[in-house]
Amino acid sequence: MTTKRGSKGANGTKRMLDVLGALRERISRHELPPGSKLLEAELSAEFSVSRACIRDVFGVLSQRGLIRRIPQRGAVVERLDLSQVFEVYEVREALEGLCARLATIKMAPESWQDLVDLFGKPIEDDIERGDLEAYIVKLELLRRRTIEGAHNPVLADMIDNIQDRTRAIIRRIIVLPGRARIGLEEHRAVLRAMRQGDADAAEAAKRANIRSGAAYLKRYESFVL
Amino acid sequence: MTTKRGSKGANGTKRMLDVLGALRERISRHELPPGSKLLEAELSAEFSVSRACIRDVFGVLSQRGLIRRIPQRGAVVERLDLSQVFEVYEVREALEGLCARLATIKMAPESWQDLVDLFGKPIEDDIERGDLEAYIVKLELLRRRTIEGAHNPVLADMIDNIQDRTRAIIRRIIVLPGRARIGLEEHRAVLRAMRQGDADAAEAAKRANIRSGAAYLKRYESFVL
DNA sequence: AATAACATTCTTGCCAACATGATTGTTGAT
DNA sequence: ATCAACAATCATGTTGGCAAGAATGTTATT
Structure with missing residues (x-):
């Protein structure tokens, strides 16, 4: 049977x-x-x-x-050791920089206004309240919208892959002293450039944002890993 | 049984x-x-x-x-239609630009001299003779050496993945009228920057090289796909 | 000739059984 | 207590068999 x-x-x-x-x-x-x-x-x-x-x-x-x-x-x-994290961050910088550039080129400048607004007072309130989860939700929205705006599925898949590997680390960086506020200014710079349709500036700002995160990680590595 | x-x-x-x-x-x-x-x-x-x-x-x-x-x-x-090819080329530009940058930063400038030499008279001879296979072997060597020099396995894997998808297309572009000679000048510009330890210039030159290939493809798309 | 109904074929997705080899546990000797 | 030899356990990698459903082929009807 x-x-x-x-x-x-x-x-x-x-x-x-x-x-x-x-x-x-x-x-x-x-x-x-x-x-x-x-x-x-x-x-x-x-x-x-x-x-x-x-x-x-x-x-x-x-x-x-x-x-x-x-x-x-x-x-x-898999466990990422520190050197691997920085390797991934190098790639992340290039890919997310490209993503910001493509989104800026391919989307109408006005289409970013809602995000510019969201990254004004509402997100300031999140940080003032120490509500980092709400802050992260907004970051994720920005990230999603940028990927959608880039209209490049190959790129989207690669960025998602990188995200899968680094998501937990990213959260740990965000809670480091002063990081959220600095990060916010950087995201605003990206959004400003996108809103103005300046693809070079958007790419440069996004790359600077990722590098800045990596520098934070390096500074606090003994607390994060 | x-x-x-x-x-x-x-x-x-x-x-x-x-x-x-x-x-x-x-x-x-x-x-x-x-x-x-x-x-x-x-x-x-x-x-x-x-x-x-x-x-x-x-x-x-x-x-x-x-x-x-x-x-x-x-x-x-999978078959890549034309729009997908350009999507892949966008990503390729970012990744190979990063690769050239990292290789320039992480390797001693002198370590590129043999490639600078190889991309002098020997490769000129290849093109004069119309021996594109030999030319391609040298391009592959440059590509390999740059990836190794970048010391970033995540990046290497992604670039290999892109290469798997585009290899046949790349060959078709190389044989287009005048492409090999233009491509050679662009590769030389990349090598020059690397030899001088100028990471920004290396990245920019490599990105320009990929974009130039994509432009060639666009110009001759009806012959290539 | 065109269409519908039914049968056959094709290939994956799944299940059960089992071989393999690495790791862990037990026993006996010193 | 330590070490060696052997047994047991564990989980994958492989094989054979079969269900499912889509596509193709065949036959009957209009």
């Missing part, structure tokens, strides 16, 4: 994408912190999908640099 | 990487041209590996944008 074998029907790809998204989220938020062990059989049971599906997900996650697969031992969430 | 089942032992990962490398090569050289169908069972037989191994490879290839998996129908080699 053996159980039926075979496919669970359509939507295999959807299931795989759901699992992938869930694991990406957990890894990037450090809910699955670096060093965590991931087992095919456990995840297969947890998500009610086949082991084959999990292996698919692992393939993607490893290609995105989020996990390392260890033959016969499972997979482990 | 059933055949034995089970693992073929160690080296599963190595087998997978070998197959992955082989398919990346075929796809990037258009030996498997865009639109080609890839079937798990066929490749499994061809490479003498399990279907699961091929599925692993497919996962990586699809994440790298080289193939698209179609549920129940196999996978197909």
